[in-house]
Amino acid sequence: MGRILIVDDEPHTRRVLALNLRQDQHEVAECAGVQEARKALVAEDFDVVLTDQKMPDGDGLQVLATAIEANPTVSVVIITAFATVDLAVESMRQGAFDFITKPFQPEVVRAAVSRACERTRLRRENVLLKDIVVHLEGSPEIYGSSAAMQAVRELIGRVAPTNVTVLITGETGTGKELVARAIHKNSPRAAKPFVAVNCAAFTETLLESELFGHEKGAFTGAHQYRQGLFEAAHQGTLFLDEVAEMSPAAQAKLLRVVTDGQVVRVGSTQPRKVDVRLLAATHRDLAQRVSEGLFRQDLYYRLAVVPIAIPPLRERREDIATLSELFLRQTALELKLPKRTIIPQAIEKLKRYDFPGNVRELQNLIERASILSSGSELGAENFPVPLSSDRSGAQGGSPGAPSVPLADVLPEVNDLRNFLAEVEKTLILRTLKSTNGAQAEAARRLGISRSDLGYKIAKYGISDPEQ
Ligand SMILES: Nc1ncnc2c1ncn2[C@@H]1O[C@H](COP(=O)(O)OP(=O)(O)OP(=O)(O)O)[C@@H](O)[C@H]1O
Ligand SMILES: [Mg+2]
Missing domain, CATH: 1.10.10.60 (Homeodomain-like)
Structure with a gap:
């Protein structure tokens, strides 16, 4: 079953076609002319367009051109009472899938539409696979064909071979750590350690001893000397996650390491040389923190030599289909679940959700749906999410916001x-x-x-x- 658009100026023909197609569980929409069809095709995705050739305001070839432009994977079937070989050849040349002459046998149309739906499905799958293959060649693990993600991959390709410090920003779950790992993997340091440290997970003093190490007796409980993560990441990459949460004291020490490439363990005066490439990430607006006096400006400039900003998923909804497909396959492999497909209506629903938790949230939704559903297909009902256009309320519509002011x-x-x-x-x-x-x-x-x-x-x- 698919989503079908019927374009014909005769109401009777439209009715007969629609009745027949609904028998096959297709969802059917109707338009009475070329202009109306243009609007519908731009506004919505159809699997198959069934169009009359001669209409008062234009012809089927114009509908064909608009349909393919709006959605290259769509299959178009032209129906005409004025069949000529020339017209048939021309419509095929322009990308029509099939050509049917009037008066038509309903079974012939139904069979043609079924084949057209199947062809559209295969073409969509193909586009997804191609998208995935392209990304395997570039930065393997970072998926998404949106302009924003292409730009991110390109930036990774440019900064990876260098030693510059990169500041990765983006909301929670947008893939900041993934980008950091990709930079390391594609760098000449790939064979050396990648050490990630979450600056938000430690208290002020613990973070310092974690990063720079400490001498025996440097503070209560420091029974042994300890090498810091900077030393552990020697010749490799150190990823400072949630860097905005660093205390002023830790920021000052970090600045010293960044400027002269030396660390001093807590409780020592002896500087040690380290060769570490720094990457940093934050979900905060670090420039804003600088202007509020919460983050050192000099350190900010050192860290943000090249900034990479990953936009939230709701600003690149075209990545949702590819990512869903990816997580579906990953989940099936990891959890040894049977292979499932996500039907287009479910993808459409996901595309209308705002994803406050971004890509990680999508990953969780797909995992949960895969585990909970027993069928071979995941439908819209398997994704119980509020849709962005359904939201309302004085609190800006955040999910779960109370309805009382x-x-x-x-x-x-x-x-x-x-x-x-x-x-x-x-x-x-x-x-x-x-x-x-x-x-x-x-x-x-x-x-x-x-x-x-x-x-x-x-x-x-x-x-x-x-x-
Ligand atoms: N473009 C992408 N392609 C494939 N997987 C992705 C992509 N973006 C994110 N992911 C996956 O989504 C999950 C979250 O990504 P990651 O941990 O890198 O996000 P983050 O920005 O560091 O989040 P947080 O701010 O919560 O630490 C990971 O499992 C990651 O592999
Ligand atoms: Mg992270």
């Missing part, structure tokens, strides 16, 4: 900072309770990164939510 339910506040912290802590605790303490799931539900949640848990001193 916030102003009506909030108390008088005389200490905003504390109040907001209390609200944040309460929501985190509530979510952790509902996930039985599972932090990854809680982070996903809250639409924040796992590391951000870890950071907040430490900040609020939340220990075990079960207690």
